[in-house]
Amino acid sequence: TPFTFLWIADTQNYAFSDDAGLIAIADYAVRVKEERNMIAVLHSGDLVEHCDRDAEWEKIVRDLGPIREAYPFYCVCGNHDVGRGSGKKDVHGYMQYQLYDLCGVRDPDRQFNGGECWYQLFEEQELLLVGIGYHLEKDEKSRNDWLNAVLDAYSGYPAVILTHDFLYDNNVEILLTTHGRTLEKDVIARHPNVRLLLCGHHRGTARWQKTYDDGRTFTAVMFNLQGDRDEGVGYCTLVSFDPVTHGISFESYSPYYDDHTYGDPEQTSFTLENAY
Numbered sequence: 001t002p003f004t005f006l007w008i009a010d011t012q013n014y015a016f017s018d019d020a021g022l023i024a025i026a027d028y029a030v031r032v033k034e035e036r037n038m039i040a041v042l043h044s045g046d047l048v049e050h051c052d053r054d055a056e057w058e059k060i061v062r063d064l065g066p067i068r069e070a071y072p073f074y075c076v077c078g079n080h081d082v083g084r085g086s087g088k089k090d091v092h093g094y095m096q097y098q099l100y101d102l103c104g105v106r107d108p109d110r111q112f113n114g115g116e117c118w119y120q121l122f123e124e125q126e127l128l129l130v131g132i133g134y135h136l137e138k139d140e141k142s143r144n145d146w147l148n149a150v151l152d153a154y155s156g157y158p159a160v161i162l163t164h165d166f167l168y169d170n171n172v173e174i175l176l177t178t179h180g181r182t183l184e185k186d187v188i189a190r191h192p193n194v195r196l197l198l199c200g201h202h203r204g205t206a207r208w209q210k211t212y213d214d215g216r217t218f219t220a221v222m223f224n225l226q227g228d229r230d231e232g233v234g235y236c237t238l239v240s241f242d243p244v245t246h247g248i249s250f251e252s253y254s255p256y257y258d259d260h261t262y263g264d265p266e267q268t269s270f271t272l273e274n275a276y
Contacts, residue, residue, distance in 0.1 A: 045078025045164030
């Protein structure tokens, strides 16, 4: 039976401004749980704009409440969630992100650095989900060693990575960010079971693929419509896995507008064949 993740990206505008879009997403997620066989909701970071403002965290916690009651909820920390954003040079670290304890992975044995990274095994669906939050330390070796150990331990499971910062579009081509290049070289390239990555951070939509010598094709998908406050409100992405065909379909949808047709369909609603 196909199963689905509902994926949300970059809710920071909802945290400090009008949150009707996020409220609509939460209501929709609860309504279609059985119809879409949705097993979890994912968030790829930048839950808030200003990490040192409790009012923003409290608003996001409230708006996500119906989702967290109905589903396992897995999120990673974005740069704004630790204070590195909005032109600020000060860094507050993981204190607020950890204080509000939004991510459903709480077992310390499945966490790195207090929840900066984590993993969740979906045994029934035979899938591994790995979360990689925004990294503040200069030395990435210990983090990458931990990620490589997890992916080695669960090498028999197709792996999906949820992270904040990986791709960007420079209006000429799709490129990897500095963090993306390091993660691809030191982690993703080493593990044949890593097939898909979901990210936000940079605004817009993008898709990047690479086929490795081991024969597998890895796909990274970016989705972040917060820059479009006129037509980009309330969008989420349904990521559906078909265990028979091993295809992964992406469907963007805004319950706020009741719209499936934002932008280029090749970037927002498509199917990856033999993808996991």
